[in-house]
Amino acid sequence: xxxxxxxxxxxxxxxxxxxxxxxxxxxxxxxxxxxxxxxxxxxxxxxxxxxxxxxxxxxxxxxxxxxxxxxxxxxxxxxxxxxxxxxxxxxxxxxxxxxxxxxxxxxxxxxxxxxxxxxxxxxxxxxxxxxxxxxxxxxxxxxxxxxxxxxxxxxxxxxxxxxxxxxxxxxxxxxxxxxxxxxxxxxxxxxxxxxxxxxxxxxxxxxxxxxxxxxxxxxxxxxxxxxxxxxxxxxxxxxxxxxxxxxxxxxxxxxxxxxxxxxxxxxxxxxxxxxxxxxxxxxxxxxxxxxxxx
Amino acid sequence: xxxxxxxxxxxxxxxxxxxxxxxxxxxxxxxxxxxxxxxxxxxxxxxxxxxxxxxxxxxxxxxxxxxxxxxxxxxxxxxxxxxxxxxxxxxxxxxxxxxxxxxxxxxxxxxxxxxxxxxxxxxxxxxxxxxxxxxxxxxxxxxxxxxxxxxxxxxxxxxxxxxxxxxxxxxxxxxxxxxxxxxxxxxxxxxxxxxxxxxxxxxxxxxxxxxxxxxxxxxxxxxxxxxxxxxxxxxxxxxxxxxxxxxxxxxxxxxxxxxxxxxxxxxxxxxxxxxxxxxxxxxxxxxxxxxxxxxxxxxxxxxxxxxxxxxxxxxxxxxxxxxxxxxxxxxxx
Amino acid sequence: xxxxxxxxxxxxxxxxxxxxxxxxxxxxxxxxxxxxxxxxxxxxxxxxxxxxxxxxxxxxxxxxxxxxxxxxxxxxxxxxxxxxxxxxxxxxxxxxxxxxxxxxxxxxxxxxxxxxxxxxxxxxxxxxxxxxxxxxxxxxxxxxxxxxxxxxxxxxxxxxxxxxxxxxxxxxxxxxxxxxxxxxxxxxxxxxxxxxxxxxxxxxxxxxxxxxxxxxxxxxxxxxxxxxxxxxxxxxxxxxxxxxxxxxxxxxxxxxxxxxxxxxxxxxxxxxxxxxxxxxxxxxxxxxxxxxxxxxxxxxxxxxxxxxxxxxxxxxxxxxxxxxxxxxxxxxxxxxxxxxxxxxxxxxxxxxxxxxxxxxx
Numbered sequence: 001x002x003x004x005x006x007x008x009x010x011x012x013x014x015x016x017x018x019x020x021x022x023x024x025x026x027x028x029x030x031x032x033x034x035x036x037x038x039x040x041x042x043x044x045x046x047x048x049x050x051x052x053x054x055x056x057x058x059x060x061x062x063x064x065x066x067x068x069x070x071x072x073x074x075x076x077x078x079x080x081x082x083x084x085x086x087x088x089x090x091x092x093x094x095x096x097x098x099x100x101x102x103x104x105x106x107x108x109x110x111x112x113x114x115x116x117x118x119x120x121x122x123x124x125x126x127x128x129x130x131x132x133x134x135x136x137x138x139x140x141x142x143x144x145x146x147x148x149x150x151x152x153x154x155x156x157x158x159x160x161x162x163x164x165x166x167x168x169x170x171x172x173x174x175x176x177x178x179x180x181x182x183x184x185x186x187x188x189x190x191x192x193x194x195x196x197x198x199x200x201x202x203x204x205x206x207x208x209x210x211x212x213x214x215x216x217x218x219x220x221x222x223x224x225x226x227x228x229x230x231x232x233x234x235x236x237x238x239x240x241x242x243x244x245x246x247x248x249x250x251x252x253x254x255x256x257x258x259x260x261x262x263x264x265x266x267x268x269x270x271x272x273x274x275x276x277x278x279x280x281x282x283x284x285x286x287x288x289x290x291x292x293x294x
Numbered sequence: 295x296x297x298x299x300x301x302x303x304x305x306x307x308x309x310x311x312x313x314x315x316x317x318x319x320x321x322x323x324x325x326x327x328x329x330x331x332x333x334x335x336x337x338x339x340x341x342x343x344x345x346x347x348x349x350x351x352x353x354x355x356x357x358x359x360x361x362x363x364x365x366x367x368x369x370x371x372x373x374x375x376x377x378x379x380x381x382x383x384x385x386x387x388x389x390x391x392x393x394x395x396x397x398x399x400x401x402x403x404x405x406x407x408x409x410x411x412x413x414x415x416x417x418x419x420x421x422x423x424x425x426x427x428x429x430x431x432x433x434x435x436x437x438x439x440x441x442x443x444x445x446x447x448x449x450x451x452x453x454x455x456x457x458x459x460x461x462x463x464x465x466x467x468x469x470x471x472x473x474x475x476x477x478x479x480x481x482x483x484x485x486x487x488x489x490x491x492x493x494x495x496x497x498x499x500x501x502x503x504x505x506x507x508x509x510x511x512x513x514x515x516x517x518x519x520x521x522x523x524x525x526x527x528x529x530x531x532x533x534x535x536x537x538x539x540x541x542x543x544x545x546x547x548x549x550x551x552x553x554x555x556x557x558x559x560x561x562x563x564x565x566x567x568x569x570x571x572x573x574x575x576x577x578x579x580x581x582x583x584x585x586x587x588x589x590x591x592x593x594x595x596x597x598x599x600x601x602x603x604x605x606x607x608x609x610x611x612x613x614x615x616x617x618x619x620x621x622x623x624x625x626x627x
Numbered sequence: 628x629x630x631x632x633x634x635x636x637x638x639x640x641x642x643x644x645x646x647x648x649x650x651x652x653x654x655x656x657x658x659x660x661x662x663x664x665x666x667x668x669x670x671x672x673x674x675x676x677x678x679x680x681x682x683x684x685x686x687x688x689x690x691x692x693x694x695x696x697x698x699x700x701x702x703x704x705x706x707x708x709x710x711x712x713x714x715x716x717x718x719x720x721x722x723x724x725x726x727x728x729x730x731x732x733x734x735x736x737x738x739x740x741x742x743x744x745x746x747x748x749x750x751x752x753x754x755x756x757x758x759x760x761x762x763x764x765x766x767x768x769x770x771x772x773x774x775x776x777x778x779x780x781x782x783x784x785x786x787x788x789x790x791x792x793x794x795x796x797x798x799x800x801x802x803x804x805x806x807x808x809x810x811x812x813x814x815x816x817x818x819x820x821x822x823x824x825x826x827x828x829x830x831x832x833x834x835x836x837x838x839x840x841x842x843x844x845x846x847x848x849x850x851x852x853x854x855x856x857x858x859x860x861x862x863x864x865x866x867x868x869x870x871x872x873x874x875x876x877x878x879x880x881x882x883x884x885x886x887x888x889x890x891x892x893x894x895x896x897x898x899x900x901x902x903x904x905x906x907x908x909x910x911x912x913x914x915x916x917x918x919x920x921x922x923x924x925x926x927x928x929x930x931x932x933x934x935x936x937x938x939x940x941x942x943x944x945x946x947x948x949x950x951x952x953x954x955x956x957x958x959x960x961x962x963x964x965x966x967x968x969x970x971x972x973x974x975x976x977x978x979x980x981x982x983x984x985x986x987x988x
Contacts, residue, residue, distance in 0.1 A: 127644040553814045
């Protein structure tokens, strides 16, 4: 992001944090590059095509959120962007080159992924698990440098799990465990972060806590891409929204510009009204339901 | 439901196959007998050589084969459900090792030679081993979890197996007896043997079938099971009792026969899905089919001699398995 | 702000790993390592115990040698009968017991980690059963000597593994297909083995069964060098791939996200695991239980999260040396095959550990 836009965001932070950021980002998105993009990709699993000829650019420095109904292809897109899924045609580009041309560790140093399901090995402690996130930076002889230690500490503090660092992961609650996985990805210290449904199964307080953390990380200059299932959370925290349906991108841009009642009805099949969130001044989707007043 | 109708039809087909195999088992062997002569041999026994073969040799052998097959298959299905480990076979609770160990002791210390005497040693060994495994596995936090039971069974089985090996390698005569016993055979099974083990197998089967519903609940994890009203400790205990009775009696009657208990429940699951009631029903019918077909082949291959059923079973079942896994529709364990 | 010169310099806050760990950094940060204290201590104790038992083993037998004499023989300071007995006769056997035990511990750790199953072992692909078949063919049908039997076992095992792989291959390898194919082929070969043992003469059958139980009875210096070389090569490969094992345990997605090449890593690790087993089987026959028990025992002692390869190796070495002492001396002058003892001792130890766990919770 250029210097002027940064200052703009800082001075306005007290009055209208989200609005200013969103506005700045909207402009920035048009100017800034996209280190990560998918060009003309077709994605699918054995025998089933999910998306065809998809073009997606992830703008740098934004908090991009992908939303859409179940089975619209948002997780599939994220998996393709993170190199977990190989497109049948087209290619995913990272820093100008096809993502599959990089070495595995090289990708892991630029791109961090929080997968939907991960297994915590039996009996592992929090600090141990977070420390594993340093693997892409480590070599055979350099297994625990001071940089590693500092990164792990920073990650533990950022996610507020420092007090739990000696505990067994198995003994933690769902919310705590999710924060530990996020800490592991943070320890990787990648400029790009992909998060696949990071707030599922968390209670509302922890959901907001994580989303605030992501927003903070984004403000510090990291590019984030998240798949969120809660549309209002997406509207509130995203600086760039991508709405998908049936494997294709239907709308893209700032939440304030993009989210309308018509769009929500088209994408989700949900009759609703969209008002201005009184706290964050982002779109707030209110389903109409059967008890709606005329 | 249409699916249930297909399952029922499949079951009927399996039962027909079983009946056919039963008749074949009576008819074929070192001397083939006409189908027409079979029924009179059973109902109007007249002492002729043919009738003797059928009534005194093949009938008890066939019937023993049926109950042994049922016992092996059901105990396998139960063990896989209980330990939630698809690599488990009934021997994993140490049943085979325990039976073998006591038989070795019987031969080495008491000079036991006849199958009738083997039976009691084998059965006692099976029971003692399983109880010991359950006891070891249930200490510690969480009780007899699948992992602990598995490890305890493997550990105790190893100890008993090791000691048995040691004894047999030090005493050639014992080695000789054991190498015959460990092949697993249905030859020379008399009515006495059948009547000795059948009650245990019957009780074990009844308990097994009663465990179908609770095991369905437990398949989804202990917490879900509790919320569905299943009593975990009781289910585990009764399942182990059933496995002990079934596998112990089968091993006592015919020696250790592997493979049936391991693979038939898998095949059943591939055909009917994860509902234990259907799995047990199919296993009940398909296991004796596998065992009897193997036995018949064993009688035919080396005529007029015989090849033990324990050796043939794998050669009949394994190719079927490999064919099944190469078909596209088969899903995971 | 007041600067208090008396206050000691603030050290960077230390991460609480829940266990005592030590960070070792040398050469200006170019070499760095994090070591778990408990694992280090356990491994060191096991190694020391194994070496101590090795020294004892060198002294026991028909011609007994006192420990100080054993030590001086090892240091090359004695001659004559003592030197011959200790260094030429017994040392190769004891050395091999240490190496093979370690190899089995590592192999078991690899497979249990890869399959995420405490019962994971190389026999999942039918290797041991196939090796026994090959050996039986050589012993019973060709009457071969030591090297012929080793060769037969190797060929049998490798052919079986290849067969299983082929049966399971259908546009790629799916975990469960491999397991089922392994079980199917193993079962068939086990039947063949039982049949061969049944049909052979009693004498032949017993000698085959002794091999099948795994025995160190006929080890001379000739067999030691190949094992050392192969083991060194495999360990070198493993040191490059070892850390990926822990990452693979976290699930495919998480491992790939951290930069682990899934298929390649798994294949290399599986091949190393099989090669280690093949090495042991060729040298001494299939000594099965150590690769199953050593990692589990090591894990329970170190109370660590994953099956560590180094503690498993130390535990394997300890188990095998201890078993060999018992095998040679329990019924002297008759020697038991060591495999019979490993199975009994390993099993007992595991039972004891499991039973003891109630005191901890």
